[in-house]
Amino acid sequence: xxxxxxxxxxxxxxxxxxxxxxxxxxxxxxxxxxxxxxxxxxxxxxxxxxxxxxxxxxxxxxxxxxxxxxxxxxxxxxxxxxxxxxxxxxxxxxxxxxxxxxxxxxxxxxxxxxxxxxxxxxxxxxxxxxxxxxxxxxxxxxxxxxxxxxxxxxxxxxxxxxxxxxxxxxxxxxxxxxxxxxxxxxxxxxxxxxxxxxxxxxxxxxxxxxxxxxxxxxxxxxxxxxxxxxxxxxxxxxxxxxxxxxxxxxxxxxxxxxxxxxxxxxxxxxxxxxxxxxxxxxxxxxxxxxxxxxxxxxxx
Numbered sequence: 423x424x425x426x427x428x429x430x431x432x433x434x435x436x437x438x439x440x441x442x443x444x445x446x447x448x449x450x451x452x453x454x455x456x457x458x459x460x461x462x463x464x465x466x467x468x469x470x471x472x473x474x475x476x477x478x479x480x481x482x483x484x485x486x487x488x489x490x491x492x493x494x495x496x497x498x499x500x501x502x503x504x505x506x507x508x509x510x511x512x513x514x515x516x517x518x519x520x521x522x523x524x525x526x527x528x529x530x531x532x533x534x535x536x537x538x539x540x541x542x543x544x545x546x547x548x549x550x551x552x553x554x555x556x557x558x559x560x561x562x563x564x565x566x567x568x569x570x571x572x573x574x575x576x577x578x579x580x581x582x583x584x585x586x587x588x589x590x591x592x593x594x595x596x597x598x599x600x601x602x603x604x605x606x607x608x609x610x611x612x613x614x615x616x617x618x619x620x621x622x623x624x625x626x627x628x629x630x631x632x633x634x635x636x637x638x639x640x641x642x643x644x645x646x647x648x649x650x651x652x653x654x655x656x657x658x659x660x661x662x663x664x665x666x667x668x669x670x671x672x673x674x675x676x677x678x679x680x681x682x683x684x685x686x687x688x689x690x691x692x693x694x695x696x697x698x699x700x701x702x703x704x705x706x707x708x709x710x711x712x713x714x715x716x717x718x719x720x721x722x
Contacts, residue, residue: 499708
């Protein structure tokens with residue numbers, strides 16, 4: 423049968439997530455990292471579908487999903503969250519069809535910067551994205567530490583924190599922080615995170631001064647984190663580690679840019695180790711990455 427590319431529907435997204443998980447694990451196993459991905463409810467995909475349905479595409483042959491592409495837009499940034507093809511159909515036309523659809527989404531969005539995060543060891547994908555005008559900028563490391571190892575190591579100054587809410591003044595402050603650190607407002611994404619039952623968000627305070635924000639999920643994963651001053655990043659990260667410990671999760675993890683030298687140093691001082699490397703690629707430089715920790719490769 424003929425492969426068809428069509429806009430994704432809500433009922434597609436659990437099957438698409440299963441395809442993405444299988445594709446990621448096929449890749450990471452082949453490169454010696456073991457299985458890395460696990461299925462999860464497609465909450466952010468559903469949010470993105472409702473926000474901008476032009477950013478999600480399915481490739482299918484009959485009733486079988488062969489590929490999935492998902493991108494979102496904030497201001498001048500078009501971000502490719504996922505583009506995966508089932509392992510037995512890679513290297514053929516499916517990926518090219520999806521790339522065409524998702525790049526058309528980028529063109530229609532009017533965004534001036536195309537961005538994505540991919541596996542640092544996936545040379546084939548990097549070559550493909552370079553041909554489409556996205557270039558490597560810096561590594562991003564997934565780091566983690568067992569809870570019991572972190573408990574005895576956590577030390578140093580921390581910020582005071584208060585839970586985030588959807589108050590207009592809070593959302594405006596978060597948007598201003600992102601504009602300062604990333605160059606774009608992500609207010610809609612803060613609304614999503616604040617309403618995610620598995621995620622806690624906090625304002626950070628240095629005395630009476632607002633210093634930034636941090637999110638921690640129920641699985642002990644930190645991110646995103648943003649601070650107004652680069653010198654505040656290590657204190658914010660220590661605060662995030664303490665909040666992650668409070669989740670009770672057996673493993674504490676974060677997603678740290680290589681440009682964030684101070685945070686990487688602090689992570690290793692607290693026993694964290696690299697699980698695997700990723701790479702941010704974009705059509706132009708942007709952001710102050712000593713002041714921002716992404717959430718994951720799909721959220722940024």
